[in-house]
Amino acid sequence: GENVEQHPSTLSVQEGDSAVIKCTYSDSASNYFPWYKQELGKGPQLIIDIRSNVGEKKDQRIAVTLNKTAKHFSLHITETQPEDSAVYFCAAIEAGTALIFGKGTTLSVSS
Amino acid sequence: NAGVMQNPRHLVRRRGQEARLRCSPMKGHSHVYWYRQLPEEGLKFMVYLQKENIIDESGMPKERFSAEFPKEGPSILRIQQVVRGDSAAYFCASSPSKNTEAFFGQGTRLTVV
Numbered sequence: 001g002e003n004v005e006q007h008p009s010t011l012s013v014q015e016g017d018s019a020v021i022k023c024t025y026s027d028s029a030s031n032y033f034p035w036y037k038q039e040l041g042k043g044p045q046l047i048i049d050i051r052s053n054v055g056e057k058k059d060q061r062i063a064v065t066l067n068k069t070a071k072h073f074s075l076h077i078t079e080t081q082p083e084d085s086a087v088y089f090c091a092a093i094e095a096g097t098a099l100i101f102g103k104g105t106t107l108s109v110s111s
Numbered sequence: 112n113a114g115v116m117q118n119p120r121h122l123v124r125r126r127g128q129e130a131r132l133r134c135s136p137m138k139g140h141s142h143v144y145w146y147r148q149l150p151e152e153g154l155k156f157m158v159y160l161q162k163e164n165i166i167d168e169s170g171m172p173k174e175r176f177s178a179e180f181p182k183e184g185p186s187i188l189r190i191q192q193v194v195r196g197d198s199a200a201y202f203c204a205s206s207p208s209k210n211t212e213a214f215f216g217q218g219t220r221l222t223v224v
Contacts, residue, residue: 046213098159
């Protein structure tokens with residue numbers, strides 16, 4: 001089955017800096033890679049996703065890149081703000097199965 | 112269009128009791144997924160259901176745990192004879208079809224005393 005590794009587990013940045021979170025997956029058949037943001041006491045919120053036929057996707061300050069050959073994908077947040085502080089999870093899925101998540105990255109943005 | 116609704120938000124059970132967690136998917140969504148999250152840990156897949164069918168239950172303990180998603184009504188995750196180790200946040204997600212965006216509810220926080 002699929003296995004997703006996520007790094008780093010914690011990340012501290014200054015407001016305005018960029019943050020990068022990286023994930024690797026094991027199953028080459030996986031073809032959908034979402035990212036979720038979870039704030040304390042709340043459910044995970046989908047923030048961006050990418051499919052295996054695309055190498056990069058951007059939505060305002062958030063971007064995701066995918067390298068199918070190396071089986072890794074990354075989340076990039078530019079111009080970070082204090083409200084970006086949360087736990088971020090990457091996930092991967094193969095058709096017909098359920099999302100498998102990484103262990104999460106706690107992002108702290110200090111002003 | 113309301114999001115994924117889970118209830119109750121908080122549930123306290125004594126050891127040995129039964130816990131029933133409910134999940135109403137988003138309108139038009141027929142795929143439901145249950146995940147368990149321990150404090151400061153990731154989301155562990157438990158079970159994937161489609162209306163009236165269990166598609167994948169590979170992440171669910173063989174004993175005491177069961178799940179259903181009937182033709183009418185919410186999906187139910189049932190934990191019998193709860194133990195302290197069952198204390199966790201249980202999240203439900205739904206999607207309109209397989210391999211598409213999945214949206215999560217706010218979770219049920221189960222505490223076993």
